[in-house]
Amino acid sequence: QELSTKLTQGSIATTALALMEDAPGASSAQNLILPDHSNWEAVTAAHILAHLLSKSTSQAATKAPLVLGPDMELPESAATLIVVCTSGAFSQSHMLRTVMLAARSGMSHVAVITDEGFRFPTDNFLNDNQALVASLTGTPEQLLLILKRIFEQSAVSFNASGSDESLVKKAAEVAERMSRATQFLDLKDLDIKGPGEKDLKVSSIGGKHMVLV
Numbered sequence: 001q002e003l004s005t006k007l008t009q010g011s012i013a014t015t016a017l018a019l020m021e022d023a024p025g026a027s028s029a030q031n032l033i034l035p036d037h038s039n040w041e042a043v044t045a046a047h048i049l050a051h052l053l054s055k056s057t058s059q060a061a062t063k064a065p066l067v068l069g070p071d072m073e074l075p076e077s078a079a080t081l082i083v084v085c086t087s088g089a090f091s092q093s094h095m096l097r098t099v100m101l102a103a104r105s106g107m108s109h110v111a112v113i114t115d116e117g118f119r120f121p122t123d124n125f126l127n128d129n130q131a132l133v134a135s136l137t138g139t140p141e142q143l144l145l146i147l148k149r150i151f152e153q154s155a156v157s158f159n160a161s162g163s164d165e166s167l168v169k170k171a172a173e174v175a176e177r178m179s180r181a182t183q184f185l186d187l188k189d190l191d192i193k194g195p196g197e198k199d200l201k202v203s204s205i206g207g208k209h210m211v212l213v
Contacts, residue, residue: 028077029066031178034098035084037070042086045114045160049082052171070094074101080178081107085155086115090147091129096136097194103146104190108181111155112174121147138191146190153182 031053035046050065065082068074071094074081081102089095102109125147126133126140133140156177158170 026066026072027075029075030063030077030079031065031082032074032078032080033065033067033082033084034095035067036086036089036092036095038092039086039088041160042084042089042114043067045086045158046082046084048160048167049084049112049158049171049174052168053175056172056175068098074098074105078102078105078107080181081109082112082174082178083109083150085111085113085118087117087119089118090121090125091132093132093136093194096132096143097192099146099150100137100143100190100192103149104192106183108183109150110153110174110177110181111151112158112177113155114158114160120151136193138193139189142190149182153177 033046033050035042037043046067050067054064066075081098083089083095083099121144123144126144133143137143156170156173158174159166162170
């Protein structure tokens with residue numbers, strides 16, 4: 001039975017940290033996965049990847065991946081953020097805000113794309129999303145820099161409906177990419193509006209990583 005089917009039936013969803021702030025290890029999680037919660041396929045891919053990565057990091061609970069819920073804050077322990085890139089993901093406020101918070105905390109990044117319809121943000125992003133961007137930040141140009149920085153390194157493709165063998169192989173590729181993720185530029189002055197910003201340190205934190213899926 002393939003992993004995607006198992007997940008839909010709920011048999012592996014509990015093997016990775018759950019979508020709850022009080023999940024075991026959530027407050028000390030080092031590896032995070034950020035899906036677009038308006039897209040069920042993105043959430044499914046996030047849990048499949050979390051399951052596969054947790055099998056290779058079971059020796060340390062803090063290294064087991066945490067799938068972030070739409071209202072969850074980044075724990076101060078966060079070192080790696082895996083962002084699930086799907087069509088329309090960067091038109092969702094929770095996606096953009098979390099990416100900005102991760103960048104401001106000094107995390108690094110790797111991109112993993114789970115949707116063939118995903119399109120990389122271009123210079124027209126700010127014009128196409130003026131109202132959304134204005135509600136999130138007073139420094140829109142820095143948001144665009146963050147999004148472009150995310151994709152300076154080649155992305156990893158992750159097809160959640162693929163065979164178990166291909167999923168394991170791609171998860172291993174994500175894990176390897178996490179070990180050499182590129183850090184964001186110094187964005188200590190990044191302006192972020194809305195909930196969550198007060199809980200993050202403004203100064204850069206060396207050695208943290210952000211990974212995108």
